[in-house]
Amino acid sequence: MGRKITIEPVTRVEGHGKVTIRLDDAGKVTQSRFHVVEFRGFERFVQGRPYWEAPVLVQRLCGICPVSHHLAAAKAMDVIVGAGPGKLTATAEKMRRLMHYGQMLQSHALHFFYLSSPDFLLGMDADPAVRNIIGVAALNKDLAVQGVLLRKFGQEIILATAGKKIHGTGAVPGGINKNLSPEERDRFLKGAAPLNIDQMIEWSRAAVELFKDYHRKNKDMVDGFAEFPSNHLSLVRKDGALDFYHGVLRAVDAEGRKVLDDVDYQNYLEVIGEETRSWSYMKFPYLRSLGKTDGWYRVGPLARLNTCDYIPSPLAQKEFEVYKAYTDGKPNNMSLHTHWARLIELLHSAEVIKELLLDKDLQGAKLVKKGKKVAEGVGLIEAPRGTLFHHYRINDDDQITMANLIVSTTNNNEPMNRAVHWVAMNALSEKPEITEGMLNRVEVAIRAYDPCLSCATHAVGRMPLEVTLVDARGNVLQRKVR
Amino acid sequence: MNDIRFTIDGKECLGKPGQTIVEAAKANGVYIPVLCHFEGLKPVGSCRICTVRVGGRFMAACTQPLIEGMAVENTAPDLEDMRKSLIEMLFVEGNHLCPSCEKSGNCELQALAYRYQLMAPRFPYLWPRRDIDASAPLLMLDGNRCIQCLRCVRACRAKDGRKVFAAVDRSHRVKIEVDKKLAAHLSEDQARRAMDICPVGAILRKETGFAVPIGRRKFDRAPIGSDVEKGTGR
Ligand code: SF4
Ligand code: FES
Numbered sequence: 001m002g003r004k005i006t007i008e009p010v011t012r013v014e015g016h017g018k019v020t021i022r023l024d025d026a027g028k029v030t031q032s033r034f035h036v037v038e039f040r041g042f043e044r045f046v047q048g049r050p051y052w053e054a055p056v057l058v059q060r061l062c063g064i065c066p067v068s069h070h071l072a073a074a075k076a077m078d079v080i081v082g083a084g085p086g087k088l089t090a091t092a093e094k095m096r097r098l099m100h101y102g103q104m105l106q107s108h109a110l111h112f113f114y115l116s117s118p119d120f121l122l123g124m125d126a127d128p129a130v131r132n133i134i135g136v137a138a139l140n141k142d143l144a145v146q147g148v149l150l151r152k153f154g155q156e157i158i159l160a161t162a163g164k165k166i167h168g169t170g171a172v173p174g175g176i177n178k179n180l181s182p183e184e185r186d187r188f189l190k191g192a193a194p195l196n197i198d199q200m201i202e203w204s205r206a207a208v209e210l211f212k213d214y215h216r217k218n219k220d221m222v223d224g225f226a227e228f229p230s231n232h233l234s235l236v237r238k239d240g241a242l243d244f245y246h247g248v249l250r251a252v253d254a255e256g257r258k259v260l261d262d263v264d265y266q267n268y269l270e271v272i273g274e275e276t277r278s279w280s281y282m283k284f285p286y287l288r289s290l291g292k293t294d295g296w297y298r299v300g301p302l303a304r305l306n307t308c309d310y311i312p313s314p315l316a317q318k319e320f321e322v323y324k325a326y327t328d329g330k331p332n333n334m335s336l337h338t339h340w341a342r343l344i345e346l347l348h349s350a351e352v353i354k355e356l357l358l359d360k361d362l363q364g365a366k367l368v369k370k371g372k373k374v375a376e377g378v379g380l381i382e383a384p385r386g387t388l389f390h391h392y393r394i395n396d397d398d399q400i401t402m403a404n405l406i407v408s409t410t411n412n413n414e415p416m417n418r419a420v421h422w423v424a425m426n427a428l429s430e431k432p433e434i435t436e437g438m439l440n441r442v443e444v445a446i447r448a449y450d451p452c453l454s455c456a457t458h459a460v461g462r463m464p465l466e467v468t469l470v471d472a473r474g475n476v477l478q479r480k481v482r
Numbered sequence: 483m484n485d486i487r488f489t490i491d492g493k494e495c496l497g498k499p500g501q502t503i504v505e506a507a508k509a510n511g512v513y514i515p516v517l518c519h520f521e522g523l524k525p526v527g528s529c530r531i532c533t534v535r536v537g538g539r540f541m542a543a544c545t546q547p548l549i550e551g552m553a554v555e556n557t558a559p560d561l562e563d564m565r566k567s568l569i570e571m572l573f574v575e576g577n578h579l580c581p582s583c584e585k586s587g588n589c590e591l592q593a594l595a596y597r598y599q600l601m602a603p604r605f606p607y608l609w610p611r612r613d614i615d616a617s618a619p620l621l622m623l624d625g626n627r628c629i630q631c632l633r634c635v636r637a638c639r640a641k642d643g644r645k646v647f648a649a650v651d652r653s654h655r656v657k658i659e660v661d662k663k664l665a666a667h668l669s670e671d672q673a674r675r676a677m678d679i680c681p682v683g684a685i686l687r688k689e690t691g692f693a694v695p696i697g698r699r700k701f702d703r704a705p706i707g708s709d710v711e712k713g714t715g716r
Contacts, residue, residue: 048614050622052691057582081689163696167581170695178695368693397616398688 019442021424027431032424033279034417034446043403051077051394052173058390058405059167066167067103067158068383071096071245072390074171075379079266080394082371083174085246091364092175097245098356099161099170100381104244104349105200106154107384108301108342112207113147116339119444120214125437143210146203150346153188153200157353160184175368182363189357197354201315204347208319211340226335226419226445229254230296231287232303233411235265235382240309242348244382250307251287251297256331259287265380268389274406284413285406296414299386300449301341306331313355316348335419338448383408385450412449419445488552503543503554504532513707514556515565515594517572517681518631519544529631531568531594535561562598569594570603575654577609577626578682584691585683587699591629592682593706613657618665620673620688623658628684630656637679638672640664646676658684 022031046054055073059066074096078084088096118131121139130138137144155165160180162168170176188197215222231254235247249263249271263271274283275292286295297303305324311317323332323344332341356362379390386408393402420442427441428434485496490512497506502525507514518529527542534543535555543554555561572578572591580586612625630649635658638646646664649656668676677687696702 050616050686050688050691052689053582053584056584056692060581168696169692172692173689177693178698398622399614399616 019420019446021428021442023429027429029424029429032417032421034420035279035282043405046392046400046403048399050398051080051392051400052398054392054400054403055171055173056167056169058403065103065107065384067099067162068381068388069390070162070168071100071171072379072381072383072388073392074173075246075381076377076390076392077173077379079377079379080374080392081173082373083369084377087369087371088175089364089366089369090361091179092367092369093245094356094359094361095161095176095179096171098180098353098362099158100245101349101352101356102154102157102161104154104384105204105346105353106151106158108346108349109147109150109154111384112339112342112346113144113150116444116447117143117147119440119447120211120339124440124444125435128436128440131440146206149194150200150203150207153195153197154349156195157188160188172368174370177367179364179367180357180362185357185362188353197350197357201347201350201354204343204350205315208340208343208347211343212322215340222336223334225441226422226448227333228335228418228422229333230298230415230418231259231290232306232331233260233287233297233299234304234307234387235380236304236308237312238262241312242304242308242310242345243312244345244349246381249380249387252307252331253290254331254333256306256329259289265389266378268378268380268391272389272406274410282410282413283406285411286414297411298415298449299408299411300338300384301345302332302335302338303386304382305341305344311344311348313348313351315351316344319344319347335422335445335448385409386411409450416446416449419448486548486550488548488550488554490554490556491558497548499548501548503534503541503546503548503552506548507543507554507556508710511711512556513710514543515597515707516544517590517594517629518633520633520637520679520681523633523636526632526636529568529572529629531565533561533564566598566600567604569598569600570605572629573600574603574605574607575610576629577612579626583627583683584686585627585680587694587696587702589683589701590681590706593701596701597706615660616688617662618660618668620668620670621660621665621676622686622688623660624684624686625657626684627682628658629682630658631681633679633681634658634676634685638676640667646672 018035020033021029024030042058046057049057054077055070058073059070078088113136114133118126118133118136122131122135126135133144133147158168159165162170163178170178190196193199231251233249233251235243236250237243237247249260249265249268250258251260253259260271271288272285273288273292273295274285276283284296286292287297288295305320311320323340375395376393381388388408389404389406391404392400395401423441423445427438431438486499488495488497488506490507490510493510493512495506495510495512497509501509504514504516504519514534515531517531518527519525519532525544527545530542532543533540535558536552569591573595578591580589580592583589586592612628614625615623632649634647635645635649640646644661644664646661646668647658648661650659651657673687676685679685
C-alpha cells in the first residue's frame with residue numbers, strides 16, 4: 001500500500017507552498033515534489049496601467065522584500081524613460097542603493113534570526129512550540145535582541161529613503177523623489193546606541209562568528225545537508241565584485257567554470273529560458289546554453305558568493321576569504337552554507353550602508369533625469385533571495401502592454417525541489433514513523449533558500465501546517481495538524 | 483450689509499448675505515466636508531457629503547444660502563454616520579486602490595475616509611468595469627477612480643470656452659469623457675489644473691506620479707478640514 005505525505009502550510013505572503021512525498025508499501029520514497037501556488041496575476045493586473053505606476057504597484061507582490069520589486073520595476077522604467085544604467089544622477093543612484101542595502105539588512109536579519117536560527121540554536125527536533133524567535137530569546141536574549149534591532153535598523157533606512165517601512169514610493173522612473181537630510185543621516189551614523197551603523201556592523205560580524213562556531217561544532221550535518229551540485233547565477237559588478245543593486249549577468253557551473261559572463265541583462269531572454277511542467281504552476285528557468293535538463297541554477301546568497309570574485313568592503317571581504325578557503329575557492333554547493341553566505345552579505349550590507357551615509361551625494365538636489373523614451377525596458381536586481389527580473393513593454397499612450405517577472409522563488413524552483421528530495425531520501429525514506437522533526441527538515445531545506453514561503457512564517461508561535469498520510473486509494477491514514 | 487446671525491451645533495456664528503452654509507461655516511472656523519464642491523465653481527449639490535440638518539430638514543450645505551436665525555446641525559452622530567456611509571459607497575462603487583494610486587496623500591476621498599475612520603466599508607464592493615483613456619498627450623483619465631463629481635466638467639475649458647470634459651450617460655452609468663481634440667492641445671498649466679481639480683486620482687498629469695515623497699504630500703502635512711478648523715482659511 002503506497003502512501004502519500006503532503007505538507008501543506010497555510011497560505012501567506014506569496015501564495016502557498018506544498019510538499020508532496022510519495023512512499024511505496026515499504027515506506028520508501030518514490031517521488032517528492034515541492035510546488036508553490038504562485039500568484040502570477042500581477043502580470044495581467046499591470047496591463048493598461050501607466051508605466052510610472054509600476055514600481056509602486058508591483059511591490060505588493062511581497063510583504064518581506066517589496067523594495068526589490070519596487071527597485072527592479074523602477075530600473076526597467078529608467079530604461080523606458082531614457083535614463084537606464086549609468087544615466088541616473090549620483091544622488092538618485094545612491095539613494096536607491098541605500099534603500100536596497102537597508103532592505104538587504106532587514107531581510108537577511110529576518111531570515112536568519114527570526115526564521116532560521118531557531119533550527120540551529122534549538123535543534124531541528126525541538127518542540128515547534130519553542131522553535132522560534134521567542135525560544136531563541138529564552139536561550140540567548142542578547143542574540144534575539146540583536147536580530148530584532150538589525151531588522152529595525154534596516155527598516156528605518158527604508159523609511160528614510162522610500163517614505164514608508166513597507167510599500168513606499170521613493171524610486172520613480174529616472175530617479176528618486178527625495179534625498180537624505182543631514183538629520184536623517186546623522187541619526188543613522190551617530191544615533192544613540194544601539195541604533196547606529198557601527199553597532200550594526202559589529203552585530204553583523206558577531207552573527208558571522210556565531211554561524212562559524214556552529215559550523216565548527218556541526219560540520220558533518222551543515223556540510224552534508226542537502227548538498228548537491230548546480231549552476232549558480234547572479235548579477236556581478238562589471239569588475240566581478242559583489243553588487244546587489246546593479247551589474248551584468250554571470251553564471252558558473254558546479255566546478256566554477258563560467259557559463260555566462262558579462263551579459264547585459266536587457267538581453268536576458270537570449271540566455272534564460274523558462275520551462276513549464278504539468279504538475280506545477282511555477283515555471284522552471286534554465287540557462288539556454290546548457291539546455292532544460294542541465295541548465296537549472298541556484299540564485300541567492302550561496303550563488304552570489306559563487307559567482308563574484310570579491311566583496312568590495314573590508315570586513316566582509318575578509319570573511320569571504322575564509323568562506324572561499326573552505327571549498328578551496330571552488331563553488332560552494334552546500335545548501336546550509338547559504339546561511340553562512342547570507343550573514344557575510346549582512347555584514348557587507350552594513351558596511352555599504354555606512355559608506356553611503358558618509359557620501360555627500362546623498363544630500364544632492366538633482367533627483368530625476370530623463371532622456372528619449374523607448375517602448376521596452378528590463379530591470380534586474382539582486383533581491384535578498386536572489387536575482388529578480390522585471391520586463392515591461394508600453395504603448396504610445398504610456399500604458400503597460402506586457403509584463404514578465406521572474407522572481408527569486410521561481411529561479412530557485414529546481415534547487416528547492418532538489419533540496420526537498422534530498423531530505424526525503426535521507427531523512428524520511430524507509431523510516432518506521434514520520435516524526436515532526438523529520439518534516440521540519442523538509443522546511444529547513446526550503447528555508448535555506450526562501451523565507452517567503454508560508455512555511456517560513458514559524459517566526460512567532462507555531463507554524464500552521466497540515467500533514468496528511470494517504471494510502472494508494474486516497475484514504476487518509478493519519479493527519480497531523482500543528 | 484448687515485451680518486446674518488446663525489448657529490452651527492449651538493455655536494453662535496456670523497455670516498454675510500449671499501454666502502452658502504459651507505462658506506459661512508468656514509469663515510467661522512467650522513469645517514463641513516465637501517467633495518463635488520470646489521471653491522470658485524458654481525456648486526451643484528450632487529454628492530451630498532455636505533448634508534446638514536436645519537429645522538429637521540436635510541440640506542446640501544454647499545448650495546443652501548444662509549438665512550437669518552438658522553440653527554444648523556453639522557456633527558450630529560446620525561449626520562456623521564450618513565456622511566461616512568456616502569464615503570463608503572463611493573469606495574465600493576469605483577475601483578479605488580489607494581496603495582498604488584499616485585493621488586494618495588493628495589486625494590480628498592481618501593482624506594475624508596481617514597477623517598471618518600473608515601476601516602472596511604459596510605457595503606459589498608461592486609468592482610465595476612471602467613475604462614482608462616490615456617490617449618491625450620499630457621493627461622490620463624482613469625475611470626476606475628472617478629466619483630462623478632463633475633468638477634472637471636465645470637472647471638476645465640479651452641481658450642474659446644469649450645468644455646474639455648463632458649459627462650455622458652445617466653445615473654450610475656455616468657461616465658466622464660475627454661474631448662480628444664481639445665485635450666491634444668492642452669497647455670502644461672491646463673493639464674495641471676485638470677489634475678488638481680479632480681478630488682481623486684481620475685485625472686492625472688502623465689509621467690509625474692509619485693514625485694512628492696510620503697510625508698510631504700498635501701494631507702500628510704495637514705489632514706483634510708484642519709486648515710478650516712484652525713481658523714486659517716484655505
Ligand atoms: S474625473 Fe475627477 S473631477 Fe471629473 S468627475 Fe470624475 S472624479 Fe470628478
Ligand atoms: S459638496 Fe455639497 S453636495 Fe457635494
